[in-house]
Each structure stands twice: as C-alpha cells, then as structure tokens.
Amino acid sequence: MNSIQTAGALLAFGFALSAQSADARPVSYPSGWTVMQMNNGDASTLHVHYSPTFQDSIGLYSERNWENDWHFTGLQYNRLVKRWNSPNAQANLYFKAGAGQADPFGDGADVEAAGFIGIGADWETRRWFTSYEARAFDLGFTQDARQAARIGVAPYIGDYGDLHTWLMLQIENQPEAETPTTVTPLVRFFYDVQLLEIGYTPESEELMLNWIVRF
C-alpha cells in the first residue's frame, strides 16, 4: 500500500520535482543551463541552475520529502572546489549550499526558514565511475541528513555522440528514514544533452527515476 501511495504521489507530482543523490555534476559550462528532476520514492526534487563559469552554478532547488513529509524551496549555490584532470580520468570535489523555506505539511506548524550544506565528489574514466554525496538540512522544525555513494561500469565504450550506458549501484543512508540504508541498482543512459536514470530499491520497493538536460 505504501508503495502504491508513493507511486501515486510521484505521478501527481509528475516530473516536476526530483532525488538528490544523482546530483553529482552540479555545474555546467559557462552560460549553460541545467534542469535536474529526480525521484526515488522517499523524495522528489527539482534543481534548475545556471552556470556563469565552469566552476559555479546558482539556481532553484525544491524538494518534496515524502518520507518525512516536508517541502523545501530555495536557492542553491554549487561550487566546483577542485578538479583533477588526467589523460584517462577526471575527479571533482563540489561544495553545495542552499537557503530558503521549509513547509511541514500536516502538523499545523508554520513555514520556517531553512537551509542545507553538502559536499559531492566523483571520479570517472570512460569505463568506471564512483561518486559520493552528503547533505545536511536544517529545516527549523527538524533536521535531516543523508549520504549516498555510487559505483558504476560502462558495458561498452561509446564514441562521442553515441548513446552511452552505465550500470550502477547506489548505496544510500538516511538515518531518519524508515529504511535507513538502501541499495539501488540502476541503469544510466545519456545521449547528446539528455541523461536518464532508472533504478529500483528492493528494501523499500521504490522506483528511482532521474532526468537531467543541459542547454
């Protein structure tokens, strides 16, 4: 029943909002826009940002947390703290911060000022991928923290312009969640400026659906 309610809520929310853990590349090229929509059953988020430089981006972040029943809306700033480029690999370290308001649905409490900070890191070659992200919210009426790590492998090496496919495994930890630690196998496709991820979390019987586009 819980999964049916979650699926219904996701459909109602459509692709409007999205889950945070795939937010590993939060900056784009100079003057580039990015739309990230992610859903994993526990939360749906939307992140729309603009990159004035390849090291910074700023935009809107909205998260509807189904698990703990709150909604955050605010501005998010992302900073590429450090990038390591080598002939066959790239690694990145990011800092993220957001400020806005949070709405605790259903318990009669007022909307409160809220914010979050986070870090993200990734390392990838054309064959292998790893990433880690941690984020902590202060919502006024409650606090929330989460972390997620991923490993991935590309079953084939595509040329520039081909459809690229990645098989990934995500381990996520949310201490306040009903199921604190989950493992989600997922597949990532990207083609041109579009990225799509589809996964399934057996512990919570929830579907993951993430979509990113850059323009």
Place this chain on the structure above:
Amino acid sequence: MKSLMIALIAALSTSMALAQAEAAAVSEASAQTLVTAKVNGMVCDFCARAVTKVFGKEDAVDSVHVDLDNGEIHVTLKAGSALSDERVASLVKKSGYDLVSIARDAV
C-alpha cells in the same frame, strides 16, 4: 627592336609574377585551418558537450569535433580566420579541461 623585346619580356614576367602572388594570397585566404587541442580529463560525452558549446561561440570557428578516444578537440577555423594558442588554451580551460598540446594543419 632588341630593347623593345627585352621590355616586353620584362613586362610579361612582372605581370605573371604578380598574378602568381595574387593567386597564392587568394588560396591562403580561402584555406581552412584545423586546430587540434589535446586535453586531459575529457572522459565523459555528456560533460564534453561543454567543448562544442564553448568553442562554437567563437566567430573564427567553423566546426568542432570531439575525439574521446584520443582526448582531442578538433576545431576547424573559418577561411581566413585565426584563433591564437592563448585563446585556445583559454577556451579549453573554460570547458573544464587541461590543455596538453596544440597542433595546426591546413585543411
């Protein structure tokens, strides 16, 4: 009569030389240059889109091709246009990569 012949030959020679120089100049102006920038860190197609966006905004650039296998950016310049090494290095950095080398060839 001999002087006239010499003058005529000299005039013809000068005219041909000028025509050859002009043709060479026209050919040079219409030739395109392929700039190959070898970079580090370009391993992701989705992220390498930055290269085509950043280089594509330059007036001198006719087309951009990304070679992920060799970590190279191939930039074809418009005929008669130029893109300095300093500018190429700056654009590579703006794209988020580290420049290794630059090579230039006539197309």
